[in-house]
Amino acid sequence: MTATVVLIGLAAGTYGLKAAAPLLLSGRALPPVVARLADLLPAALLAALALVSTVTRDGATVVDARLVGLAAAACALVARAPFIVVVIVAAAATALARSLM
C-alpha cells in the first residue's frame, strides 16, 4: 500500500518537474541559485544513499560484509570498470566476505 502511494506521488511530482519548463517556461532560464542547487543536490543525496544503504537493514544500524562490497565497488570504479562489473564485484566481494566470517 505504502509502495503504491509512493509510486503515485513520485510519478506525479517527477512528471511535474520534467514538464514544467517545456509546458510553461518556454525560453526563460532558471534563477542561478536554483540551477546551482539542482546541480549539487544529487551528489549529496547519492553519497547519503550509498552510505546509509550500506550500514542499515530494516531500519536498524548493522555493520556487516556489505562494507567490503562497497570498498570493492570503489576499487572497480577507480579502475574505470563499467556499471555491470562494479555491481558484480560488490556482490562477489560481499558474498566472499560472508563465507569467510
Next chain:
Amino acid sequence: MAVTPFGVAFGIAAANAGLATWQASAFSLFVFAGSAQFAAVEVLGGGGSAVAAIAAGLLLNLRSLAFGVTMSTALVGPWWKRAAWSQLMIDESTAVGSAQSEHRWRRYGYLCAGLSIFATWNLTTFVGATALSSGGDVVTTWGIDATIPAAFLALLWPRLADAGQRRSALAGGLVALTLVPLTPAGVPILASTLGVLAGGQRRREPEPATT
C-alpha cells in the same frame, strides 16, 4: 545500452524492498527516472515513510527542471506533444539532445535517446523484478544486498570530478551517517541535502551527467 544492467539492478532492488513485480514495472513506466526510483525504493525498503520516500526521489529529480529549461527551446509544438515528450526528460536524452546544434536535430536526438532508453529500462526492470521473486537467502548468500549501495556509488562517481560536487557529497554523506542511529528511517537521506551548503559558489550551468 548502458542502462541494461542498471534496469535489472532496479528490478532486483524493488523486489528486495518488498515491491510486487507490477509495482516495480509501474515505477519504471510512470516515474522513469533511474536514480530517483532507486532512492524511493531504498527509503521504502529501509522502513521510511511514504513522504520521506517521495521527497528523496523528488529532490534527486530537481535537476529535471534544469534539463527542461535546456530542452524547452527545441521542444516546440502543440501542448499535448510537449506534454508527451516531457516524460522522456532524463540525463541521457538531454545530453544527446543538447549536443546537437539545430533545434530540429536537438528534438530528434532527445526523442531517439529517450525512447530507446525508455524501452530498455522497462524491459530490464521487469526481468530484474521477476528474477528475484524467489527472494530469501539468495539475497544475502550471493551478496545481492550489496549491489544497491554499489549502484548508488556508481551513479555518484562521475560527479566527483568537480570539487564543489565532492564537498557536497562528503558533507551529505557525513550528515546522513551521523543521523542514522538517531532518527527514523528516511530522515538521514533528506537531511543529507544540507550537504549542498558545502558545495560552494556557482561555477557553471548544470550539465546532464551521462551514466
